[in-house]
Amino acid sequence: MVSLTSLLAAYSCLISCQTFVTGSPIHHDVYQLFQRHPITRSTLTSSKVQSELGPVLSNGAVIFGPSSSLYPNATSRWVEYVKPNIQVVVQPAQESDVAKIVKYCNANSVEFLARTRGHGGTTSLNVFQGLEIDMSLLQGMTINEHEKTAMLQGGAYAGPVINGLWDQGYLTCEHGLVADGIVHFNVVLADGSQIGVNATSHSDLFWALRGAGHNFAIVTSAKVNIYPVTYNKWHYHNYTWTGDKLEQVFKQLNILHTRDHGTTPVLMSYAGGSFTMDPRISTTEAVLSWTFAYHGPAKDAEALLAPFNAIGAAYEEVGDVSYPELAVVEGTQEGGPQCQDGPFVVSSNLLLTYNVTTERQLYNLFNSYVAKYPGIGTGVNLVHEGYSTKAVQAIASDSTAYGHRAANHIVLFLGAVLQTSLEAPMRMWAKETTDLWTAGKASRRPDTYVNYASGASYESVESIYGYDSWRLQKLRGLKTKYDPNNRFRFFVPLE
Numbered sequence: 001m002v003s004l005t006s007l008l009a010a011y012s013c014l015i016s017c018q019t020f021v022t023g024s025p026i027h028h029d030v031y032q033l034f035q036r037h038p039i040t041r042s043t044l045t046s047s048k049v050q051s052e053l054g055p056v057l058s059n060g061a062v063i064f065g066p067s068s069s070l071y072p073n074a075t076s077r078w079v080e081y082v083k084p085n086i087q088v089v090v091q092p093a094q095e096s097d098v099a100k101i102v103k104y105c106n107a108n109s110v111e112f113l114a115r116t117r118g119h120g121g122t123t124s125l126n127v128f129q130g131l132e133i134d135m136s137l138l139q140g141m142t143i144n145e146h147e148k149t150a151m152l153q154g155g156a157y158a159g160p161v162i163n164g165l166w167d168q169g170y171l172t173c174e175h176g177l178v179a180d181g182i183v184h185f186n187v188v189l190a191d192g193s194q195i196g197v198n199a200t201s202h203s204d205l206f207w208a209l210r211g212a213g214h215n216f217a218i219v220t221s222a223k224v225n226i227y228p229v230t231y232n233k234w235h236y237h238n239y240t241w242t243g244d245k246l247e248q249v250f251k252q253l254n255i256l257h258t259r260d261h262g263t264t265p266v267l268m269s270y271a272g273g274s275f276t277m278d279p280r281i282s283t284t285e286a287v288l289s290w291t292f293a294y295h296g297p298a299k300d301a302e303a304l305l306a307p308f309n310a311i312g313a314a315y316e317e318v319g320d321v322s323y324p325e326l327a328v329v330e331g332t333q334e335g336g337p338q339c340q341d342g343p344f345v346v347s348s349n350l351l352l353t354y355n356v357t358t359e360r361q362l363y364n365l366f367n368s369y370v371a372k373y374p375g376i377g378t379g380v381n382l383v384h385e386g387y388s389t390k391a392v393q394a395i396a397s398d399s400t401a402y403g404h405r406a407a408n409h410i411v412l413f414l415g416a417v418l419q420t421s422l423e424a425p426m427r428m429w430a431k432e433t434t435d436l437w438t439a440g441k442a443s444r445r446p447d448t449y450v451n452y453a454s455g456a457s458y459e460s461v462e463s464i465y466g467y468d469s470w471r472l473q474k475l476r477g478l479k480t481k482y483d484p485n486n487r488f489r490f491f492v493p494l495e
Helices: 030-034 046-052 071-075 095-107 123-127 158-167 203-215 243-256 298-309 323-330 356-372 420-439 461-465 469-482
Strands: 062-064 085-091 112-115 129-134 141-144 149-153 182-188 194-198 218-225 234-242 268-278 282-294 315-321 344-351 380-386 409-416
Touching (some): 095 112, 095 129, 095 182, 141 158, 234 323, 243 268, 282 298, 315 323, 344 420
Antiparallel strands (some): 062 085, 268 282, 344 409
16 A cells, blocks of 8 residues: 555644644543533534543544634635535534534534535525534545555545656546446445445445435445556647637537537547636627546547637647646636636536537527626626547446436536626526527436536425436435435435
8 A cells, every 4th residue: 555645734834713632531421411401503612612522533633613713624614605504513523423413412412514625505405593514624644555545535626646656657547437446435324323335335325325325324434446558648739719600619519519429439538618707808798618527649639620710719839747737727726717716607408519600699698698688798608518428328328326327518607796786697698508508408308517516496305316317216215325314415416
């Protein structure tokens, strides 16, 4: 086993307001004492939680409330309109702490909510009031070179994981969904019990965790498959096209995404972009800003991109970088322009193919809002995500809870409300956009990518988890089995 350098955040310079747990040999029967003095929501304070829960947590665990300097970062959300009422934050220092926290909450009728990076943008979180389990101290990663797996703790996230694996000669992309590469979960259930979940242990829960896991458990660590790097460069080609090129661009995108026996060439890892404003080109009309990332030599990539080169772009940028550097040139790196928290309005859909007529309607709608509401277009992106989906679709649809394997593209309206007066028209624009995407599909029904669910009234549980009646029936049956009291009900719930 090769242990990577710890990815834990440094907290040594943070001061006051928060309490560092020093640990205690107190027996776990202390939970029985808590039951005699139940905490109500109005009396939940960090000092009370520290005095009662703190002694049973491991060294390094941290407990704090709204007055702490740690609180803003620990409770921030990608979508600022999502505002769960976090009364107390507990940062577990060991995986075993998570079970203790859950048991404490159950014994005192306190709601709990686990958070890693705060990316969940659904307003269903706004009904939460209680204790947050902030997983940010649990970012350890251990590589098993013999198994070709990595064990990632529950607070791990993309940037450090990608860099850590790359430094050791591994990556995880090009082999299906992230969930498809997970072979084992260590989880804490709603009653505070700790179990291991995989294909042979709690296999029904293993099915549910891959696509709907937030309804069932808190993942404290997961073992994922990793793959040796076979070629160490990605060729990228960024284009900016003006609106008159739209039909040509989407015609070629549809060809590219079916070029390899009906799917995207496997090494074309990403082919995505946005309708967005670029004042260097126009202050009244959106542009098409697109990026292509190919895992292989430039000449092979450019052979596939020749039809796009022929269209004629207003701007181009070309280069070859390592996988960790790819996020920088695409603007999706941590802290980059596309990864900021903000007052976002979000709607999404899933597509099999791009309807060129619909895309023209969306483009015209974009420009009409820009003309009607000055300043509204500055923070808007109509995102079109295109991936190599061959490995995703090679896996049977019924093998995991994820119900949208046939989809080839994730499309997203992402609008930052920069003036309060623009919130209402922004929400109207978001709905019109997703309605147009739906109307342009053969199925004429909306599909919602679970990680982009916004909580809007026009999102149905079927659009999120799939229209197969058996799938929701199975999920709800497992919910009754593993979380009968519905403790995990705040992020994209099944009801």
